[in-house]
Amino acid sequence: PGSPGNASRTTVAGFERARAGGDLPARITPPLSALTRRRARPARAAGRRGSILMSTSSASDVEATEPIMTMGDADGGVAGDTLTAKGRISDCFVFDGSQGRFGYGSAIPGAWCTALTYAPSGPGVAAIDEVMAVVAARRGWSVKAAPHDPTESLEGEDDKVVGFETKDAMFEYMRTFPGRVGMAVVFNATAAAALRGEAEVPITYTALVNLTVGSFGFMGSTGSDPLLAETGSGSLALRAQRAIDEAIVAVRTGNDAVGGASISVTLQQFEEYQPPGLRADEQGIARTLLPLVLYVSMMLNFVLCLVQVVGEREGHLLEAMRYAGLFESAYWATYVCHYTALSVLAAFLSWLTGLICDIDMFNNSDFLVIFFAFFLYSMAMASLAFTLASIIPRRKVANIVSFAIFMFGFILQLVYTIGDGFLQGLFVDPTVFSQDAINAMQLYPPVAFAKVLADVMEETASRYEYNVELQNYEVIPGGTYAWENIYNGTYSNDENEGIASDDPDFTYSTPRTADALGWLFWDCLIFTFMAWYLAQVFPGDSGRPQAPWFLFDPRYWGFMRSRAADAAVEEGDVQLRADKLSKIFGGMRPELLATGQLQELSCTTPFQAVNGLELSARTGQIFCLLGHNGAGKTTAIKMITGALLPTSGDAFVAGARVSDQVDRVRQHLGVCPQHDQLWNELSPYEHMRVFAKFRGLDMSHIDDNIHEALACVKLQAVRDKPVGKFSGGMKRRVSVALSVISGSRVLCLDEPTTGMDPLNRRHVWDLIQGVKRGRVVLLTTHSMEEADALGDEIAIMGKGRVVAQGTSMELKSKYGSGYRVSLVTPQAHTDAVKARVAELMPGAKLEDDSAGSLVYSAGPAQLHLIPSLFEWVESLPGTPDA
Ligand SMILES: Nc1ncnc2c1ncn2[C@@H]1O[C@H](COP(=O)(O)OP(=O)(O)OP(=O)(O)O)[C@@H](O)[C@H]1O
Ligand SMILES: [Mg+2]
Structure with a gap:
């Protein structure tokens, strides 16, 4: 649509002038390359960077080995036949000639270019020679007599x-x-x-035609494929094809007067060629992919x-390691x-x-540079x-973030690779980014x-350069990069040296490689x-933020060690003490605690877990903290072990203060956290050794x-199996065993037996019980039975407070509703027993009396x-039947 024809004609006319020695630029620069403005180093001027990590060395990345357009039922032409080498696209191409017919010419001014070649040619295929002679005659060209x-x-x-004997020769x-x-x-052979x-x-x-001129911008603003570009009454390559078709029809009609011919044509891009001296093609794949492979491996x-x-933080494994000392x-x-070790290995392997x-x-x-x-x-x-x-x-967020950064880098890589020096150009052109901006960007390591x-x-990188004398491209092998080169990078005000300026004294310091390193x-x-x-200030869920x-x-x-701590050391055998510990979650506002305003706040604001x-x-001694879910047991233990900073207290x-001597505290501490903090890959035995270390x-x-x-917790049979496959109760037992292994003087066990079967419990x-000698054990539980069985001292917690404290017996006598005594006797003796019990334990209430029970x-x-009742029962002779 529109009037692309005009634009095309104009540029082609311009090209005509150029061929005659006019002002056509010596090099065809792809548009993206143009963005780099000028090459940094004149000797490399014709070269184009391939990808950011590696030079692909190919001057053009246009791939066009597939047939562009096929008419009739052609058998695919010569696609994939020979000419497979990769290199620059041909400089010669067909174009709209001055007489409204097709012409040809080289993109390089003054370079020679043969109009048309064909194959096969020679005595056996005279009809083909005949066709091409017709084409030549129409264009006013001459035909080379014998196969060339x-x-x-x-x-x-x-x-x-010019005809060639065979396609291969051509x-x-x-x-x-x-x-x-x-x-x-x-x-075709049958033609x-x-x-x-x-x-x-x-x-x-x-x-075969050169279809790349359009992408080089020769077709002006249309930038279109010359095959399809409308130029006056038809397109360029199609015009050439039409000339051949007409010649075919003319020759065939002349031969048998049948009239008409069935013609099948494939229009195809010139396959790219490889200038002599370049490496073999298969390396192209490695060159293109290697940057991405290295990128992926580094990422x-x-x-x-x-x-x-x-993951280590989320699983509280760091916390576990801290407990372990x-x-x-x-x-x-x-x-x-x-x-560091991994990076040394990665760098070496990349090299x-x-x-x-x-x-x-x-x-x-230089190896060192790489x-x-x-x-x-x-490392960065x-x-x-x-x-x-x-x-x-x-961890989930980490997965997403790392993927996003990976993809961002990947796309950046692609832009580097495909963008052909576009991004690198930013570094050498002071007008794009200021020095400060460039420095800031380099804070992101990939840049x-x-x-x-x-x-x-x-x-x-080796590259192509047009040699005017040879009138051809030649391969300029890459130079070497020594360690000293990292200090290069300044450009003066020289047209040929990169960046030009109106200011005669202009010099520009390109960032040096050393700067980037x-x-x-x-x-x-x-x-x-x-x-x-950040890890100190934001330690996560359970930590002590600085x-x-x-x-x-x-x-x-x-x-500035505090005096109070040293005083605490002198307190002899008191091994563990909590002093008015309070914890408010959701806002560190001790003043609220002091003024008692906390209750008045809505439930979305601070919550007092321990009071x-x-x-x-x-x-x-075994000190038991007994309490319902959410009573604040774990919070209390975490404050005592230094995992949480108390709001006050x-x-x-x-003898060491948790608030400022947490390292000393942990030297004496063995902890069994409520939620197992274990490495799935390690076995119980390995855990034990790691913690001991x-x-x-x-x-x-x-x-x-x-x-x-391990024998105590009955885990010898699985001591070498990875913990990841263990049941909940088994993991729990590993945690308990781990907390005792270090022989520390203070043990904090947070619900050690949750999830265990009665036997294992x-x-x-x-x-x-076995390890309590010589140690202090602080244990939490919600099982009264457990507290009763283990606790020398029991504190019952409710809503963050200790509501009752004492030995098991004291608590029972103070708060308990008493004991139930169950006696079983033959039914005949029931009355006698009743009388005796009333005598021994007056006031005891008979709750149930059925069939001797x-x-x-x-x-x-x-x-x-009660003891005297038991004494009487024990004094009874014989079996219960008696
Ligand atoms: N990080 C936190 N942020 C906000 N509130 C918390 C936090 N940790 C605990 N809490 C709250 O503090 C209260 C006490 O929790 P804690 O884990 O100490 O209870 P617990 O006695 O150990 O209970 P359980 O028997 O279930 O283990 C709970 O109401 C809990 O919701
Ligand atoms: Mg708990």
């Missing part, structure tokens, strides 16, 4: 129609003299016979790291070492892969993963990484620091302890009488 020798140049014979010529043919026609009227098959031929590190760290610094150091795939960039550059680029990139991405991990709460690789590639290094430091800082300014707090650095808890447990464990125990004797602990009870309820008043 493919090794001979046709320079100076531009307006010729292709050989086209390969030897690439870009020198306007149009090539291949007739000659059909032309002579000897065979009733369609006359089939394939016309894998990032994705895994992010998901792993977030792992220092925060050791945790971070381990990750740094782990990812090796590059060498194996024989990529210029890897072959021609190594540092990949190593620092991998891991640090970024850590930073993100500190602010991402859930800095891309910059390093772009620089290296710029120097090392430096940025990667800074990225590592900055992100690692941020990760650590104030944002904690770095400036001398107490954080261990100066002024006071307890103290001594060595050799403090706890002392073995965290504690710094003597590993030579640890196996005995492990064996003993007994075993665990025995274990807990008597149930009495003994209230607090009768409590002291």
Whole structure:
């Protein structure tokens, strides 16, 4: 639609002038390349960067080996036949000639170009020669008499129609003299016979033309495929085809006077050729894919790291390790070492892969440059993963975020690859981004990484350059990139040196490769620091957040020890004490607590989980916290173990203050958390060893302890099976065994027996009873039976407060409704027994009397009488029947 014809005509006319020595640009620059404005280095000016990671070395990425258009029932022409090498598109092409017919010409000014070649030609196929002679005559070209020798140049014979003996010979010529043919026609084997009227098959031929000119912008604003571009009364290539068809009809009509002919045509793009000296084609795949493969491999590190760290937090595994005595610094150091080792490996393997795939960039550059680029990139991405991990709460979110970042990078990679230097250009052109903006962008590691690789590639990739003397493209092999090259990067005010300016004193400092490497290094430091800082300030669900300014707090650095803590140490054998512990969730507002306004707030605002808890447990004692769901037991334990910062109050464990000596507290602490914090991959035995190592125990004797602990919880049979497959009760038993293994003086067990069958619960009870000597055990439960069986001291919690406290007996006598005594006797003796009980335990109420079964309820008043009742029962002679 519209009037594209005008535009096309104009540009073609312009092209005509250019051929005559006019002003056609020496190089055909694809539009995207034009965006890079000017090449950074003059010697490489004709080259085009392939992808960001690697040069593909191919000057054009246009793939066109499929037939463009097929008419009739052609058999596919010569597609996939020979000429498979990849390289530049032919410079010659058919175009709308000045007489409204088709012409031909080279895109390179002054370059020679043969009008039309065809095959086969020679005595056996005279009819084909005849057809082509007609075409030539109409265009005013001359025909080369005999089939042409493919090794001979046709320079100076531009307006010729040249036949080759075979299709292969013609292709050989086209390969030897690439870009020198306007149009090539291949007739089918049966075409000659059909032309002579000897065979009733369609006359089939394939016309090869250069269809790429449109994409080079030669067709002006239409930018269209020349095949379809309307230019006056028809399209270009179709016009050429029509000339041949008419010639065929003329020849066939002349031969047998039948009139008409069945013609089948395939129009096809010139297959690309490969200039001599270039590498074999199959490398093209490696070159195109390798950047993406390397990208994916580098990103894998990032994705895994992010998901792993977030998962570790979500599963409270870090918390578990902290309980086990792992220092925060050791945790971070381990990750740094782990990812340093991985990154060294990744960098080395990437370099090796590059060498194996024989990529210029890897072959021609200093190992250290490549190594540092990949190593620092991998490290920077891991640090970024850590930073993100500190602010991402859930594994699911981490999955989504890492996928989004992966895809973003992937698309960026594609733009780099396809965009042909577009993004790299941003770095060398000061008018696009300011230096500050470029620096800011390099905070995102992939940008800095891309910059390093772009620089290296710029120097090392082999490329095509038009050689005016040879009137052809030649391959300029890539240079080498030494370590010193990373300090290059300044351009002066020189037309040929990159960036020109009206200011004669202009110099522009292109960011140096060293800067980008430096940025990667800074990225590592900055992100690692941020990760650590954010983890301190936002420790997640259960943690002790530091104030944002904690770095400036001398107490954080261990100066200014508080006196109270030291005083606590002197308190002798009090091993565990909670001092008015309170916890308000959903807002740290201690002033509300003080003024008692908390109750007046709506339920969406702060919630007080623990309210002024006071307890103290001594060595050799099991202190039981008994309470309903949501009573605040876990919250209390978390505050005592240092996992949660209390809103007010403090706890002392073995003389250390939880509020500011949490590391010392944890040295004495063994914890069994309510929800198992176990690594699915590790077996109970491995868990035990890891925890013992965290504690710094003597590993030579640890196996005995492990064996003993596992025997107590009856897990020896599965000690080497991964915990991930265990049942809930089994995992629980692993957690209990883990908490006792370290031999710590204070044990905090949060509902240790939940989910266990009665038998195993007994075993665990025995274990807990067994370890209480010399230790303090703090245990929570909602089972009264358990509290009764284990607790030396029991505190009953309700709604965050301790509502009752004492020994089992005290509690029962104070709050209990008494005991039920059940006696079974032969029915005949019932009355005698009744009389005796009334005597021994006056006031006891008979609740049930049926068939010799008597149930009495003994209230607090009768409590002291129960022993005498038992004594009487025991004194009765013989069997119960007696
Ligand atoms: N992170 C939190 N944010 C807000 N509220 C919380 C948080 N953790 C606990 N709570 C609330 O504090 C109260 C006490 O919880 P806690 O886990 O201490 O109870 P519990 O006694 O251990 O109960 P259970 O027997 O079910 O384990 C509950 O009402 C709970 O909803
Ligand atoms: Mg709990």
